[in-house]
Amino acid sequence: ELKVEQNPLFLSMQEGKNYTIYCNYSTTSDRLYWYRQDPGKSLESLFVLLSNGAVKQEGRLMASLDTKARLSTLHITAAVHDLSATYFCAVDPTGANNLFFGTGTRLTVIP
């Protein structure tokens, strides 16, 4: 059974602090996606990681992928309140662009 687990499920952090969200998956996937979802809203694409060792950065967020360990990380640098949202990773186990989402991490940044 395919499992995509995120850790932590809930994260409350102060503005200005750094933290990392982890995404572990149980099957091979040649790509990994990170999405953001604000409450009651749709999903916004953040990153697509296409190969082992891939690293992508956008603003205060940086994502990396280790396909051998089946692990992706989303690192938050100097958090600001606007980053408060739920973050999902997603894998594509069939290679047909059919996404299987992780459990989600609900991030709250406290002023």
Add this chain to the structure above:
Amino acid sequence: DTEVTQTPKHLVMGMTNKKSLKCEQHMGHRAMYWYKQKAKKPPELMFVYSYEKLSINESVPSRFSPECPNSSLLNLHLHALQPEDSALYLCASSQDPGTKNIQYFGAGTRLSVL
């Protein structure tokens, strides 16, 4: 323009009603998807259309019936739903099926079944 438009935004229906959800994109994408998202849970894939043909049905009950009339439009017909079907229904599209393309999501239809 990376917009996927879903209507209606909210829908309340009884268990004997028939209703439809609509999804539209004008990005020239040839793959379209329906996802179901329960509260505080991740989205779950329901259906995939590739070049207007149904390619994936993730064991979804027959009370959900998808339709893709053309490359820009995706419908989800609902009939005899159960209260546990209440959820946010998300539509997404991507450029080409089976390739490493980003899926763009609509804002969703929040469905309540009474």
